Amino acid sequence: MSQQIPEVVIFRLPTYLYILNLLDEENVEIVSSQELGARLQMTPAQIRKDLSYFGKFGKQGKGYNVKLLLSELRRIMGLEREWNMVLIGTGRLGKAILDYSRMTLKGFKYVAAFDIDPALVGEMAGDIAIQHISELPQTIKTKSIDIGVLAVPPSQVQQAVNQLVDCGVKAILNYAPVATQAPKDVRIRKVDPGLVLQTMAYHLQSLGTA
Numbered sequence: 001m002s003q004q005i006p007e008v009v010i011f012r013l014p015t016y017l018y019i020l021n022l023l024d025e026e027n028v029e030i031v032s033s034q035e036l037g038a039r040l041q042m043t044p045a046q047i048r049k050d051l052s053y054f055g056k057f058g059k060q061g062k063g064y065n066v067k068l069l070l071s072e073l074r075r076i077m078g079l080e081r082e083w084n085m086v087l088i089g090t091g092r093l094g095k096a097i098l099d100y101s102r103m104t105l106k107g108f109k110y111v112a113a114f115d116i117d118p119a120l121v122g123e124m125a126g127d128i129a130i131q132h133i134s135e136l137p138q139t140i141k142t143k144s145i146d147i148g149v150l151a152v153p154p155s156q157v158q159q160a161v162n163q164l165v166d167c168g169v170k171a172i173l174n175y176a177p178v179a180t181q182a183p184k185d186v187r188i189r190k191v192d193p194g195l196v197l198q199t200m201a202y203h204l205q206s207l208g209t210a
Helices: 007-025 033-040 044-052 066-076 092-104 133-143 154-166 193-206
Strands: 063-065 083-088 108-115 128-132 147-150 171-174 187-190
Touching: 007 033, 007 044, 007 066, 033 044, 033 063, 063 066, 083 092, 083 133, 083 154, 092 108, 108 133, 128 133, 133 154, 147 154, 154 171
Parallel strands: 083 108, 083 147, 108 128, 147 171, 171 187
Antiparallel strands: none
16 A cells, blocks of 8 residues: 555454444345444444545445445454564553453463563563563564563563664554653553543543533
């Protein structure tokens, strides 16, 4: 794809995938942009525009073949393979992330976990033995790690990012609400439920419900 895909479109792809999976489970064979729009609370025009960035998947007046579109989006999103992940930080948050992932994530697998706390090294986090952070480079090399996930205190985030970058990891998910620096070819995403809750509190306050 030669054209630049807007980030907001990429962020919507998992939502499309989720709805298409539901439709497939309901044995729906063909779905129109109007029907997708009703489920996604989006305009049909926006859906057609988003999908047009990646090719032509439907015929005007006939809609989209659910199985075909589902398969194509999985291919586009790189979900036809399994991605190996490593977790850095195995405190309460880290262990909760592992538990959640085992129950809900498909196509993503934690294959190693690390910490600097000697009291945690050697313990089991589910079916993963916690290793010392000094073993990170060798593990990333031998287990072909694709994604690094950080569940460390804010003061340790940049150091952890540097370690992953030095090991060649190009995708990092960070659970601490702090800015980080990395080369342009490294993609970092921040996840902070606390910030989302604060924005919800603002909206409640503005509505006069608090």
